[in-house]
Amino acid sequence: AKGSVVTTPINSEDEAYDAPVSIGTPAQPFNLDFDTGSSDLWVFSSLTPSNERNGQNIYTASRSSTAKQLSGESWKISYGDGSSSSGLVYSDVVTIGGLTAAGQAVEAASRVSQSFTSESATDGLVGLAFSSINTVSPDQQTTFFDTVKPSLASPVFTADLKHQAPGTYNFGFIDKSAFTGSITYTPVDNSQGFWGFTSTGFQVGNNDFQQESITGIADTGTTLLLLPDDVVNAYYSSVNNAQNDQSAGGFTVPCDTSLPDFSFGVGNNGAMITIPGSLMNLGPSGSGNSCFGGLQSSGTIGTNIFGDVALKAAFVVFDSGSQGQPQLGWASK
Numbered sequence: 391a392k393g394s395v396v397t398t399p400i401n402s403e404d405e406a407y408d409a410p411v412s413i414g415t416p417a418q419p420f421n422l423d424f425d426t427g428s429s430d431l432w433v434f435s436s437l438t439p440s441n442e443r444n445g446q447n448i449y450t451a452s453r454s455s456t457a458k459q460l461s462g463e464s465w466k467i468s469y470g471d472g473s474s475s476s477g478l479v480y481s482d483v484v485t486i487g488g489l490t491a492a493g494q495a496v497e498a499a500s501r502v503s504q505s506f507t508s509e510s511a512t513d514g515l516v517g518l519a520f521s522s523i524n525t526v527s528p529d530q531q532t533t534f535f536d537t538v539k540p541s542l543a544s545p546v547f548t549a550d551l552k553h554q555a556p557g558t559y560n561f562g563f564i565d566k567s568a569f570t571g572s573i574t575y576t577p578v579d580n581s582q583g584f585w586g587f588t589s590t591g592f593q594v595g596n597n598d599f600q601q602e603s604i605t606g607i608a609d610t611g612t613t614l615l616l617l618p619d620d621v622v623n624a625y626y627s628s629v630n631n632a633q634n635d636q637s638a639g640g641f642t643v644p645c646d647t648s649l650p651d652f653s654f655g656v657g658n659n660g661a662m663i664t665i666p667g668s669l670m671n672l673g674p675s676g677s678g679n680s681c682f683g684g685l686q687s688s689g690t691i692g693t694n695i696f697g698d699v700a701l702k703a704a705f706v707v708f709d710s711g712s713q714g715q716p717q718l719g720w721a722s723k
């Protein structure tokens with residue numbers, strides 16, 4: 391089987407990307423954030439207090455003839471940015487891009503934190519990291535990808551995010567028309583449950599390539615590209631009037647400045663993904679006439695994060711192991 395679903399930026403800053411998902415019988419429609427940085431499929435629900443909702447679609451299990459509560463099961467998740475949600479668990483039919491997962495764990499929120507409430511465009515998340523970090527307790531559940539994997543023509547999914555334009559998540563196949571050149575594969579360390587890999591280094595504009603092992607995760611659920619301070623300083627030191635403005639939350643640049651490209655190395659054959667300078671500006675920072683940089687410090691996080699700013703410059707293959715070992719494939723587009 392194969393699936394293909396269109397994913398769309400939720401706002402003019404490409405802050406996150408939603409895609410349509412149907413849950414239950416008859417189908418209840420949702421717009422969910424596909425997140426390769428977590429492994430819970432959760433939705434706003436009839437359990438979510440009305441003062442924590444803001445127009446989101448809600449899942450009502452009692453209206454689905456195929457919903458079954460997983461008794462005694464619950465979930466509770468917190469994300470790196472401090473946001474969180476928790477609730478109860480049902481199994482139900484979940485359809486994404488023509489692919490149907492019967493008996494998928496659907497995590498119904500009985501509470502959500504403020505940033506989820508205020509993001510009215512997003513009704514929840516589809517976790518696409520490894521099932522080893524799914525939070526359902528006492529019986530851990532599988533991600534949508536793991537649930538449908540046995541039925542897929544190939545145990546892969548791909549992410550093709552775009553700047554201010556619809557992109558695509560495909561399941562079970564690689565669309566050769568979606569990228570240029572060849573795909574460079576690199577091994578994945580999934581010991582922490584993420585799509586972890588090591589980039590071989592970086593390049594600012596047309597300067598020399600800087601060889602530096604940069605270990606991080608490919609995370610569609612994170613907006614920014616979060617890298618070590620030496621990389622971030624090398625980039626912004628090449629931008630006139632760039633400044634690290636704590637009141638803005640990081641590096642800002644003058645909004646009318648053309649920015650250098652930023653490239654990062656993948657694989658052991660010298661391949662690079664190049665983020666055009668235009669995509670390194672995320673728009674007004676909220677203070678002064680400065681704009682917020684798409685590259686920021688991973689500082690105290692403990693890992694580097696190749697978020698949407700990086701991923702939207704590439705066609706990315708999340709390969710769970712057609713060769714036994716999970717791997718990430720990177721291609722330009």
Ligand SMILES: O=C(Cc1ccccc1)Nn1cnc2ccccc21
Nearest residue numbers: 425427428469470471473611612691
């Ligand atoms: O939380 C983060 C970014 C982050 C910030 C600081 C430390 C570590 C990571 N991304 N993310 C990934 N999936 C998410 C889902 C919801 C909210 C944020 C999400």
